[in-house]
Amino acid sequence: MNVHEYQAKQLLNYNGIKIPKGKIAYTANEARQVAKIVNAKGPWILKAQIQSGARNSGHFLEPKAGTQGGIRQVKSLKDLWKEAESMLGSTLVTKQTTPQGKLVSRLYVETYVKVNFTFYAGMAIDRVNSVITLLLANTKDDDINTIANSATDQILRLPLDPVNGPTHAQTNRAMDFLKLQQRNYDRFYAFLRGMFKTFMQNDALMIEINPAGVMKNGDIIALDAKITLDERALFRHPEHEKLKDDYETGPRELKAAKYDFTYHEFDGSIGCIVNGEGMAMAMCDMIKNRGGNIACWLNVKGGVDRDKIAAGIKIIVTNPRVEGIVINIIGGFVRCDLIADGIIDAAAEVGMNIPLVVRFEGTNRDEAKNILRQAQLPLMLAHNTDDAVNKILQSIQENE
């Protein structure tokens, strides 16, 4: 689960990391009001709050939002109001979003801070070594995008002790690497400790401060921040519930999440219901190899019951792209007979007027097949994944 820049900054600031003074605004009038509190005279930075990187080099779809990206510097309150008005309610597209972009519903109004030097600081999980790793890079000559892709030797990687976090020895090494002045030591050490503390305290999976700036007086400040939180740990963080932004998730994704499903949309015409993400991807590959394309997939997980699966089918049916549905279940934890019951319920409620192919294997397969045969629904049973993919592609073609 990702959070917005301003929320990430607040989490970091709670652990002592310095951030520029800023406030959130939902309307242009609000932006003007909070700007006065943030900084009486300006200049200010207006930052579109969407959960994506590369906002500055992005562009808006609507002409009223102008040609600039999602981060704008303004010098007067009048300009601030104008720019805020143009960005709010517009759609920002960046390198990290889909071509459809994301709706900007709130702006972060921040005071402009002058820094002498910037660097990249990240913390993320190294899966192979099962450790949290601190990543640092000097971003004076190249931005992190370039460094990450082509100059990976310009990145310092320090595996962190899971209990103690960054040590003094590691801090010294990092200071040398970034060529920071020795007088900054205490502030830099506190900065790294603050990042680590934020990581552990919030069950984060990734923290990125890019850039971090060193001010004239030696203070280190987070100019931008991204945090990804571990959704598996939400049960011990009720306070994170309010950080969720429903605007960031599509309506069908949101609905699917309520039933504990994962749901993804693409631009094809086939809707897939599978159990397991690997299976979803393998189906995508197979459909694509045969000239088809997937509209969406819904991954039903372990604890699925009759009502949930019916709801899942209904979510897929409401996707206007879907011209045919394939349900491919190999039951381990998931019981095929429950899925069959759900299919019948969904068909009774919404009526099935598009092709439906069902493949069952594993736990209670035969019971499930019998249930569907007895219900006499207009659907095709497939005996393996291969067969299921062929059948759905064929029947969609026939329909055209």
Added chain:
Amino acid sequence: MSILAQKNTKVLVQGITGTQASFHVKRSMDYGTNIVAGVTPGKGGMLHLGVPVFNTVKDAVAQTNASASIMFVPAHAVKSAVVEASEAGLNLVVCISDKVPVRDMLEVRNILKNNQTHFIGPNTPGLITPNEARLGIFPENIHTPGNIGVVSRSSTLTYEAVLEIRRAGLGQSTVVGLGDDIIIGMNFVDILSAFMADEQTKAIVMIGQLDGTFEELAAQWYRNCCGKKPVICFIAGHSQVFNTTVGYAGDIITHGKITSEEKKKILSDAGIIVVEQINHIHQELQKLQL
């Protein structure tokens, strides 16, 4: 032989009294798995599914000599359940539980570092040695004994791989699901080396994942290993780019963005047979003429 668990492996179940656990443990028993005890704190002394339930793993091991555990405990209890299992000296823990917080798994890995306990999972279908032991939630009716080892990071694709083996007219020695979480216990290299040493296993089917670099490590290991047996590998995800992460840190950790094409090349350069679609596995198996 086979690897990790056989007919005579004594197995206990942590969290045996839960609904899902009861459903699957009953089936494992019917399958012939030697389940000797259950552990649910506070429910010690009762009988469940015909086996005694203990309050602690230590008690269960003292009374029954169990050496392996299937773990069905709720996600938030996994960390302490692992500590218990390792302190009681269990040789193998198979953790079925899903949604275990990553921070907990980092701690689990830290605890197990200096420890003899082999940990598989979490979020795995478990492991099965056909007709001998089912430590997990596999649909057992698709498995037959044979000489193909299976190791996989995806649960459903494991079943699909097993069906492909059946399609080739072959069976499995042992099937191991590693789990598809960010932090896992045993990895490809651990299981591949066990299969290489196992007499029964003649070839291995490996189902990899786009995320992480465990497959690359396996390729590196395979290139230099002794007693090489053929490995057939499938990795899903060439048709779509699943960009679910924000920022650059993930790509930096893996030394650049991972694409399925690059990953497949690394594997095939190491001598591993890579198939483009999961349903091509049976053809490659037939070519081996085992």
